Amino acid sequence: MFAVAAVAILASLALAIARAIAGPTLFDRVLAGNTVGTLAILLLAVFGFLTGRPEFLDLGLTYGLLNLIGTLAVLKFFRYGDLAHDDDAGDRAR
């Protein structure tokens, strides 16, 4: 039964990667990348059950935390061209 879930998640991954390649804008790619991250966590969990090794869940948790930070960092970088940008400083200056 976990094999069915694994196949479904792999098919979804393929569709998400197709969207990442097709674009057309940067934000479509970021969205697709974030979806790939989500699906990878699910795939890690399912794979842990499939092989009877639940240690994969720890990898999934770590990947989930990194996925959030990574997506936000990419968005911030492409908006300001700077990862240490202080948005509040701009608001105060205005």
Added chain:
Amino acid sequence: MRTISLAFILYVFWLVLSGYFKPFLLIAGAICAVLCALAAGRLNAADEEGHPNHLILRTPTYYPWLLWEIAKSAWSVTKIILHPKLPISPTMSVVRASQRTAAGIATYANSITLTPGTITADVQGNDLTIHALVADGATDVEGGEMDRRVRAFEGGA
């Protein structure tokens, strides 16, 4: 008080992640949790906004309703995706959040975004710009039932 509850939650997180219950690891986890909680206190990260522990006990009043809403709207989005004609009518609107605290507004905005079919696209003070997949979704949010429930959830804080 907030520092203690934050340290407790961090310690539970440590225990769940480690899964070993040897004395050395238990003590090391306790020390790490307390140090992290103290550091968060010095960073002012454990205030009413960053660690809203007064809301934890109130979750049963709001989250079950939210989960049911998510399930309903996710099903309707699923039907739209699988519909051969793709009957979407994207709509943007502005709604006002009536919550008084930052945590309340964040809860409301996140609830809107978490519900498939509606996204909070911008926040200016109390005014949330929302994007809905179909016009009915925007009308539902403008109706303000979720707003009232989040305000009740936020309580007298």
Added chain:
Amino acid sequence: MTLAVDIASWVLIVLGSFFTVVGAFGLVRMPEVFTRMHAASVIETLGAGFLIFGMCLQAGFTLVTLKLLFILALFFFFAPVVTHALARAVLHAGIEPKLAEDRRAAAKQRLAASGEGRQP
């Protein structure tokens, strides 16, 4: 009893797989970036939720279940943050969504007329 739990978890896992594939299909099918976000949020809510609850039933009452619930809580709190950040970034990049109906101006006027919002 075990059989009943097994069947329930299978049903949940199949449902989760179904919603995951539907969400990814919507990601490819939707016409522009805002509408794609709605499709992606189906994966993050119903797809992930059903799959993880199904796996919880298989794991029984162990540490694995707690970890799975932590992952679910992670989705529950972080998915809207990312989606909101993305939507905001798209708006600030000057990409206007194709809309069937734009109620922003009218709603703003109505809110300004009703007055007394707490402004930062």
